[in-house]
Amino acid sequence: MSKLGLWQQFIYYYQHNGSYVLQQFNRTFLISIYGVLFAAVVGIPIGIFISRNAHLGNFVVEIANFIQTIPSLALLSIIMIAMGLGVMTVIVTVTLYSLLPIIKNTYTGMKSVDKNVIDSGKGMGMTKWQLLYLVRLPLSMSVIIAGLKNALVIAIGITSIGSFVGAGGLGDIIIRGTNATNGSAIILAGALPTALMAILADLLLNFLQKWLQPKGLRN
Amino acid sequence: MVEESPMVEFKDVTKIYSKSKQPAVEHISFKINKGEFCCLIGTSGSGKTTLMRMINRMNSVTKGQVLVNGKDVKKFNLVNLRRKIGYVIQNNGLMPHMTIRENIVLVPKLLKWPKEKLNEEAERLIKMAELPESYLDRYPAELSGGQQQRIGVVRALAADQNLILMDEPFGALDPITRESLQNLVQNLQMQLGKTIVFVTHDMDEALKLATKIVVLHDGKLIQVGSPEEILHHPANKFVESLIGEERLSEAKYETVKVKNVMTAPVKINLGASLNDALAMMKERHVDTLLVIDDDNHLKGYISIADLQRKYPHVSSVSDIMLPINATVGPEEYLRDNFSRILSRNGQYIPVVDAERKLIGVVTRASLVNVVYEKIWGEKKPATEELEKKAN
Ligand SMILES: Nc1ncnc2c1ncn2[C@@H]1O[C@H](COP(=O)(O)OP(=O)(O)O)[C@@H](O)[C@H]1O
Ligand SMILES: [Mg+2]
Numbered sequence: 101m102s103k104l105g106l107w108q109q110f111i112y113y114y115q116h117n118g119s120y121v122l123q124q125f126n127r128t129f130l131i132s133i134y135g136v137l138f139a140a141v142v143g144i145p146i147g148i149f150i151s152r153n154a155h156l157g158n159f160v161v162e163i164a165n166f167i168q169t170i171p172s173l174a175l176l177s178i179i180m181i182a183m184g185l186g187v188m189t190v191i192v193t194v195t196l197y198s199l200l201p202i203i204k205n206t207y208t209g210m211k212s213v214d215k216n217v218i219d220s221g222k223g224m225g226m227t228k229w230q231l232l233y234l235v236r237l238p239l240s241m242s243v244i245i246a247g248l249k250n251a252l253v254i255a256i257g258i259t260s261i262g263s264f265v266g267a268g269g270l271g272d273i274i275i276r277g278t279n280a281t282n283g284s285a286i287i288l289a290g291a292l293p294t295a296l297m298a299i300l301a302d303l304l305l306n307f308l309q310k311w312l313q314p315k316g317l318r319n
Numbered sequence: 320m321v322e323e324s325p326m327v328e329f330k331d332v333t334k335i336y337s338k339s340k341q342p343a344v345e346h347i348s349f350k351i352n353k354g355e356f357c358c359l360i361g362t363s364g365s366g367k368t369t370l371m372r373m374i375n376r377m378n379s380v381t382k383g384q385v386l387v388n389g390k391d392v393k394k395f396n397l398v399n400l401r402r403k404i405g406y407v408i409q410n411n412g413l414m415p416h417m418t419i420r421e422n423i424v425l426v427p428k429l430l431k432w433p434k435e436k437l438n439e440e441a442e443r444l445i446k447m448a449e450l451p452e453s454y455l456d457r458y459p460a461e462l463s464g465g466q467q468q469r470i471g472v473v474r475a476l477a478a479d480q481n482l483i484l485m486d487e488p489f490g491a492l493d494p495i496t497r498e499s500l501q502n503l504v505q506n507l508q509m510q511l512g513k514t515i516v517f518v519t520h521d522m523d524e525a526l527k528l529a530t531k532i533v534v535l536h537d538g539k540l541i542q543v544g545s546p547e548e549i550l551h552h553p554a555n556k557f558v559e560s561l562i563g564e565e566r567l568s569e570a571k572y573e574t575v576k577v578k579n580v581m582t583a584p585v586k587i588n589l590g591a592s593l594n595d596a597l598a599m600m601k602e603r604h605v606d607t608l609l610v611i612d613d614d615n616h617l618k619g620y621i622s623i624a625d626l627q628r629k630y631p632h633v634s635s636v637s638d639i640m641l642p643i644n645a646t647v648g649p650e651e652y653l654r655d656n657f658s659r660i661l662s663r664n665g666q667y668i669p670v671v672d673a674e675r676k677l678i679g680v681v682t683r684a685s686l687v688n689v690v691y692e693k694i695w696g697e698k699k700p701a702t703e704e705l706e707k708k709a710n
Contacts, residue, residue, distance in 0.1 A: 220412025223377055223484075224426050225402035238416050314416030316458030 109285035117289075121273065125293050128269035131187060131262065132255035132301075135194025136202075139251060143199045144244065147206020148232070157207050164200035172197065172258050180265045190262030197258055198251035205247025209240025242313045249305035256298045260290075270294045324389030325350040326482055326514040327357075327374055332383035334369050342381070343369040344538040351516060351531065353481075356508050358525035359518045360561065361535035367518040370535065371484050374516060375404045387482065402426055405475025405483030405513075409490050411467045413459040419445070419470055420455040426478040444473040449503065465496035472504060476511070486518045501528060522561055526550065534558050568692060575689055577656065578649035581670045581679030586611050589618055591636045593626055600626075609669055609677055610640050617669055617677040619643050646671045649678060653689060660686060 114121065150157040167175070176193050183189045213236050221235045237244075263271025273290030277283035310318075333345045344366035351357045359367040372378040373385050376392050385392045392400060413422050421428075423444050424437045432440070441455055448469040459467055468488060475483045485504075489497040505528055508515050519525055525532050526546045534541040534549065534557075542554035550570045553559045559567055586609040587596055596608055606623040619640040629639050646669050647656050660668045660681055670679040 214415070216408055216410045216412045217414060219377070220406060220408055221414070223375060223401060223406035223408070223412075225398045225400075225429060227398055230429065235414060316414075316416045316418070316460060 106285050106288070110288055113285055113289045121270075121289065121293065124268065124270045124272060124290075125297065127267075128256065128259045128271070128294065129297060131190055131259045131267060131269060132194060132252060135191045135255050135259070136198045136248060136251045138191065138195040139198030139202050140248060142195070143202035143247075144206050146199075147203045147244075148210055148236075150203075151207050151210035157211075161200075161204055161207060164203050167196050168200045172261060173264075176258070176261060176265060185266040187262075187267040189265050190259055190267040193262065194255040194258050197254050201247045201250035201254070202244075203247075205243050205250070206240070209243030209247075210236055212243065213239045238314050239317075242309050242317075245305060245309040245312060249302060249309065252301045252305060253298050256294065256301060260294050270297075323353065324386070326353045326355070326388065327351040327516065328384075328386040328389075329370070329373075330384040330386065332370070332373065332385060333381050334366075334373065334378060335381045342538055344535070347383075347535075347540050349533060349540065349543045351514060353514055354512045355530050356505075356515045356517065356528055357531045357533060358529035359516065359533050359535060360520065360522065360525045361541075362520060362561075365535040366538040367520075367535055368486055369538075371486055371516055371518050374482075374484060375401050375406060377401075402430060402478060403480055403482070405480040407468075407471050407475045407483065407485040407488045409487045411459075411464075411471035411488075413467055413470060413474075415459050418456055418458055419462070422459065422470060423455075423474050423477055425474065426480075430478055440477055444477060445470075447476070447507065448473040463496075465492055465500060468492065468500055469503065472500070472507070476507070476513070480513075482514045482516070484516050487520070488517075489524070490519075490521075497524075504528065522563065522566070526566075534561065571692070572689065573652075573654060575653045576649065577647050577651045577653055577670055577681060578679070580653060580685040580689060581649065581681050582685060584609050584669065584677055584680045586677060587621075587636055588613065589637050589640070592634055593630060593636065593639070594634075596621060596626060596636055607666075608636075609643075609680070610636055611677050615676045617643065617646065617671050617675055643669060645669075646675075647681065648672065653681075653686075656681075657686065 146160065150160045170178075172193070175196065176189065179193050179196075180189050183192065217235060217239070218231065221231050226234065259267070259269055260271040260274065263269055263275055270290045270293055274287050274294075275290075277286030277288075277290060280286055328350045329347045332347045333342050335342045347370060359370060361367050369378055373380050374387065374392065376395075376397055380393070387395070387400070387404075413419075414425070417425070420438075420441045423441045424432075427437055427440055442452060445452055445455055448466075450466060450469060454462065454466070459470070462470070471488065472485075475485075488504075489500050492500060501524065504515070504517075507513065508528075517525075517528060526549075529546055531543065532546055532549045533543050534554070536557050542549060542558055544552070549558065550562060550566070551574055553562055553567070562570075585599065585603045585605050587599055589610055589612050599608060600606065600623060607620050609620050610618045612618055619642045621636055621639050621641070625639040625641070633639060645659065647660075649670055649672060656668075661683065667680040667682040669677055670681060672678055
């Protein structure tokens with residue numbers, strides 16, 4: 101089959117299954133986002149909490165590192181044994197993987213806030229909460245968002261694999277392609293939007309990172 | 320009248336940081352009165368910062384008591400205590416993500432002042448910092464180090480704090496900028512009558528700004544006193560070394576009084592015979608004698624030249640006595656009389672008290688010693704030795 105043939109097939113596929121692809125695109129996106137959001141809800145407070153104690157901080161980051169070293173397919177399978185097939189299994193896996201970059205970056209961000217600034221905030225009579233939301237969070241926002249960005253890109257990759265445990269999404273299209281004879285065009289039809297999504301997520305969060313960066317810190 | 324309680328009082332204060340056995344400061348007691356500019360001085364690690372931070376409870380007190388306005392700091396609400404005390408640190412501690420305006424009115428904002436009042440306050444304080452109003456909407460990074468620290472200083476006044484703590488606030492600035500900031504702080508302190516606790520390791524800075532200097536070494540209090548007291552009566556070698564050889568001898572020279580360098584006069588009674596006078600001149604190796612009456616009042620002098628000329632014809636000291644115009648008092652400063660003594664034809668100048676009683680002389684030779692010590696420093700404390708001689 102000629103190269104042109106592949107692209108023709110690819111376009112043909114999109115012409116006839118456009119709405120299906122879009123639906124799977126959304127599904128992958130939402131699974132990834134949910135996973136990352138759960139991880140953020142858990143991970144950011146953990147990161148803030150452990151930044152007060154270096155020993156605890158290192159310990160927790162070690163655990164998150166350990167989770168990260170488990171191959172994603174293996175972790176997915178282990179969780180599937182516990183939770184069965186379906187979308188929740190994927191979301192939990194994504195959450196577990198997202199924890200590391202989120203906790204690590206929150207921890208690093210919090211730690212890297214200038215000690216002098218914290219000292220003067222305290223010395224001027226800020227309460228712990230005021231210090232957190234007026235000083236420590238704004239000043240580590242950009243590092244925290246960088247963590248979310250890493251998490252989201254990883255999450256999109258894992259969600260594509262997640263189709264193996266019946267979560268649906270763009271991975272479904274890829275699997276369909278691998279099962280079909282001459283399925284290259286179909287594989288491409290699933291893979292390309294996945295890659296595109298990862299790139300877009302990266303761009304979007306870069307933008308968000310810049311936008312949320314406090315003005316006084318922009319160069 | 321009831322005595323006003325001091326702004327800050329340390330009562331036998333000891334601080335031991337957790338995980339360390341050595342106390343960072345121990346058994347510190349002293350008072351800082353309202354309106355005083357108190358400099359804590361000492362070498363690095365002597366406990367200056369530790370001591371200062373106990374005032375606003377940035378450090379806890381291990382033993383003893385720290386009182387602010389007569390009340391133990393432990394009895395204050397922590398946050399309220401800190402909002403009432405201005406706090407300036409070396410690297411200005413401005414919030415990099417807030418505008419200068421937001422930085423200046425941070426404490427008033429924590430205290431929930433209404434918005435118009437916040438703006439008023441920001442404008443008032445930027446004037447005080449001697450910076451243009453347009454800077455209010457800039458970010459700290461857009462200001463120079465000296466300008467940032469100006470903001471750091473006025474920020475500590477934003478909620479009308481009466482007590483301000485400063486920890487080596489100008490340590491990181493170049494000498495010229497530092498001096499202008501010192502002037503700013505000094506003016507503010509004088510105009511507004513604030514009480515300032517100022518940590519420094521720079522004796523020049525302390526001598527320039529302080530009304531009270533507290534010298535610390537190895538966590539112990541070595542000396543408390545006014546700049547003059549520290550300069551002229553350093554408690555020990557350590558304080559002397561802090562002051563420095565040069566400043567020390569300068570200070571000593573500045574304060575040498577006539578009585579410190581005068582020596583015993585060679586004198587003779589008005590009624591004595593010229594024979595006695597001649598014998599005394601020979602014995603004491605001098606060519607003039609100061610003449611006194613029975614009550615030790617200085618009457619004049621006689622010289623060997625007149626004696627020789629008139630010897631056989633007159634017989635009493637009073638017959639050849641000449642008047643003396645130039646005298647000095649014992650409490651006068653030597654530096655004010657230096658040229659007067661040197662320019663006089665004679666070798667010495669008599670020292671008389673308020674009743675014109677003769678108590679000593681200052682010779683050219685004793686001036687030599689003083690100049691020698693000023694220029695080359697000294698091995699022994701000069702004034703004490705000379706005082707001994709004079710008594
Ligand atoms: N947070 C701390 N924990 C333990 N030891 C400290 C701490 N801060 C200061 N010290 C120790 O206390 C002593 C006095 O320190 P400090 O008050 O900072 O001195 P200075 O301000 O005069 O340089 C030093 O020996 C220092 O090592
Ligand atoms: Mg210090």
